[in-house]
Amino acid sequence: MATPVAPGPATIRVRVPAKINLALGVGGVDADGYHRLTTVFQAVSLHDELTAQWDEPGLFSIAMSGEGTDLVAADDSNLAMRAARLVAERFGPESALGVRMTVKKSIPVAGGMAGGSADAAAALLACSVLWDLDADLEELRELGGELGADVPFSMLGGTAIGTGRGDELVPVLTRGAHHWVLAVADVGLSTPTVFRRFDELQPGGCDLAMPTELLNALASGDSVALGRHLHNDLAEAAIDLRPQLQQTLDAGLEFGALGAIVSGSGPTCAFLCRNEESAVALSVRLGAEGVARAVRRVRGPVPGARLIS
Ligand code: C5P
Numbered sequence: 001m002a003t004p005v006a007p008g009p010a011t012i013r014v015r016v017p018a019k020i021n022l023a024l025g026v027g028g029v030d031a032d033g034y035h036r037l038t039t040v041f042q043a044v045s046l047h048d049e050l051t052a053q054w055d056e057p058g059l060f061s062i063a064m065s066g067e068g069t070d071l072v073a074a075d076d077s078n079l080a081m082r083a084a085r086l087v088a089e090r091f092g093p094e095s096a097l098g099v100r101m102t103v104k105k106s107i108p109v110a111g112g113m114a115g116g117s118a119d120a121a122a123a124l125l126a127c128s129v130l131w132d133l134d135a136d137l138e139e140l141r142e143l144g145g146e147l148g149a150d151v152p153f154s155m156l157g158g159t160a161i162g163t164g165r166g167d168e169l170v171p172v173l174t175r176g177a178h179h180w181v182l183a184v185a186d187v188g189l190s191t192p193t194v195f196r197r198f199d200e201l202q203p204g205g206c207d208l209a210m211p212t213e214l215l216n217a218l219a220s221g222d223s224v225a226l227g228r229h230l231h232n233d234l235a236e237a238a239i240d241l242r243p244q245l246q247q248t249l250d251a252g253l254e255f256g257a258l259g260a261i262v263s264g265s266g267p268t269c270a271f272l273c274r275n276e277e278s279a280v281a282l283s284v285r286l287g288a289e290g291v292a293r294a295v296r297r298v299r300g301p302v303p304g305a306r307l308i309s
Helices: 079-091 115-130 137-147 151-156 191-201 212-220 223-229 235-241 244-254 276-289
Strands: 011-029 035-054 060-065 099-104 159-163 168-171 178-184 259-262 269-273 294-300 306-308
Touching: 011 115, 011 151, 011 191, 011 212, 011 259, 035 115, 035 151, 035 178, 035 212, 060 079, 079 099, 079 115, 079 137, 099 115, 115 137, 115 151, 115 306, 137 151, 151 159, 151 168, 178 244, 178 276, 191 235, 212 223, 223 259, 223 269, 235 244, 235 259, 244 259, 244 269, 244 276, 269 276, 276 294
Parallel strands: 060 099
Antiparallel strands: 011 035, 011 306, 035 099, 035 159, 035 294, 159 168, 178 269, 178 294, 259 269
16 A cells, blocks of 8 residues: 655654653542642753654554663554554544654653653654644643643643643743753663552652742742752652662762752652753762763753654
């Protein structure tokens, strides 16, 4: 069968960022099995890149490259594949659509940085443009919420408060750029496993409060205060499952970070630095210390999923 003629550009490319949670408050579990969250997301300059090209109607495929992708199934269970099918089903006609996707991964797999959600967000945007569907960004973000709690933020980017499951978003005012160093572990952690351990350690969840001091620090661009108010209710569970994370966090603080935090459900650790120079120095020290598989310097906030030429 011949590949159908594409109505738009032959290849759509989307760049999508990783996220860290500057604050992650975890409450009780709702009827849908998800925990109530009050979180502050920030998108950072570590990106996956997804391309989408037309394929024969009904053919959906994905090929992934980059570190850790041998652990990600390139079949219908892949979150980006589910995103492509969902957008076709809702905005189709599904039977007339097909796509061949590739993903170049830089966001660590199972690293607590929403790598899978990022690819889903990229697929939603890429497919809607490739197929020239009548879907606006707000509708795509809503669709993203059906795929995973972090998908809407991967589309929005910047810095935002997330409530509900983490998918009800309000952008947050920030001043200046933040310089982060990431310590990437060699083996990932499963998000559901970390939430389960959290439930054992903290039955009923933690009290949820707006992280006012952290929001004030973001608004005023006060990195010292921001470093002091980073907080993650999942950290204890992640450290319990992976005790060496405590050494990684301690090493970063000892080497001069303004603040240290487990990113989301971990095991990636994020260190806030005073400026770019401090971030370079810290990444060199952490790299030499061998406390992580890889050390990356990133900036935040950056935009969410975007088309690139
Ligand atoms: O939404 P997502 O698929 O990314 O979530 C992965 C897992 O993390 C869920 O299956 C659930 O176990 C846990 N989770 C949760 N409460 C949230 C977000 C995620 O319990 N608000």
